Amino acid sequence: DVKVTQSSRYLVKRTGEKVFLECVQDMDHENMFWYRQDPGLGLRLIYFSYDVKMKEKGDIPEGYSVSREKKERFSLILESASTNQTSMYLCASTYTGVNYGYTFGSGTRLTVV
Amino acid sequence: GNSVTQMEGPVTLSEEAFLTINCTYTATGYPSLFWYVQYPGEGLQLLLKATKADDKGSNKGFEATYRKETTSFHLEKGSVQVSDSAVYFCALSDQDTGRRALTFGSGTRLQVQP
Numbered sequence: 001d002v003k004v005t006q007s008s009r010y011l012v013k014r015t016g017e018k019v020f021l022e023c024v025q026d027m028d029h030e031n032m033f034w035y036r037q038d039p040g041l042g043l044r045l046i047y048f049s050y051d052v053k054m055k056e057k058g059d060i061p062e063g064y065s066v067s068r069e070k071k072e073r074f075s076l077i078l079e080s081a082s083t084n085q086t087s088m089y090l091c092a093s094t095y096t097g098v099n100y101g102y103t104f105g106s107g108t109r110l111t112v113v
Numbered sequence: 114g115n116s117v118t119q120m121e122g123p124v125t126l127s128e129e130a131f132l133t134i135n136c137t138y139t140a141t142g143y144p145s146l147f148w149y150v151q152y153p154g155e156g157l158q159l160l161l162k163a164t165k166a167d168d169k170g171s172n173k174g175f176e177a178t179y180r181k182e183t184t185s186f187h188l189e190k191g192s193v194q195v196s197d198s199a200v201y202f203c204a205l206s207d208q209d210t211g212r213r214a215l216t217f218g219s220g221t222r223l224q225v226q227p
Contacts, residue, residue: 004156033214042202042219043157058214090156101147102215104156 003027006091006105013112019078021108023091029103030096032074034058034066037088037107049074050096081112115140117203119218126193126225134188134221136177136203144205146170146179146186147215151200160188160201193225 007022025032031050035043035058045058047066055066063085067075074093078085088109092102120135138144145164149157161170166181175190186203203218 035217040219043217045214048214092157101149101159101162102157104149104158106154106156 004091004093004103004105006089006108008108009106011108011110013078013081013110015082015112017078017081017112019081019110019112021076021078021089021091021110023074023076023093023105024072025074025093025103026072027093027103028071029093030071031094032068033092033094033102034064034074034076035090035092036060037090043090046076078110081110083112086110086112115144115205115207115216117205117216117218119201119203119221122200122220122222124221124223126223128195128225128227129192130225132188132190132193132197132223134201134203134223136186136188136218138184138186138203138205140184140205140207142207144207146177147204147206148175148177148186148188149202149204149217151202151220153199157202193223195225195227198223198225 004025033048034046044060049055049068065077090107091105094100094102116139118137147162148160150160151157161172163170163179169178177188200220200222202220204215
């Protein structure tokens with residue numbers, strides 16, 4: 001069964017910490033995405049990558065960075081966590097081509113205290 | 114830019130009732146349209162899609178028709194079950210803008226009561 005795996009379901013971090021969220025897919029997808037999900041706001045795109053070492057900013061990249069050193073892995077980095085980054089983070093991947101749907105991970109619920 | 118507008122929830126229905134969740138969109142090109150479903154504690158799953166005007170996507174008793182003239186993609190099901198309780202997201206992709214990522218609506222929570 002094809003999968004997108006996010007390393008943690010729940011995380012609690014302190015303000016100012018550097019936080020790494022990991023995502024791995026086993027489908028040889030070219031494209032990978034990080035979204036955050038907040039009540040009433042739906043999903044908002046943080047960053048995406050369409051190839052190894054390539055990245056593009058989404059709609060809300062401030063306070064985040066990403067890394068894609070291997071095709072199957074896409075990491076989201078919170079350089080200095082803040083309380084307004086408390087959210088559900090969803091990773092997704094897909095083949096190139098707009099008609100393909102995404103495959104999502106189960107999400108990481110991050111709480112910054 | 115692109116945007117997706119969904120009806121606000123929660124939508125509360127009794128089992129076997131008819132479901133409609135409205136979705137309208139704004140796009141500069143000719144988008145593909147999707148419905149995703151999120152069950153409690155899980156990530157999103159693709160429910161159905163339509164890639165051109167007048168296409169009908171269907172899956173698990175749900176269906177939606179791509180209406181270019183009204184820029185809509187409403188989700189319908191003839192008889193809902195308790196197991197359909199979830200959050201439903203409408204989304205679009207727009208190749209003409211070169212944007213590879215999907216644009217999502219804010220989601221509509223469906224609660225089905227026995």
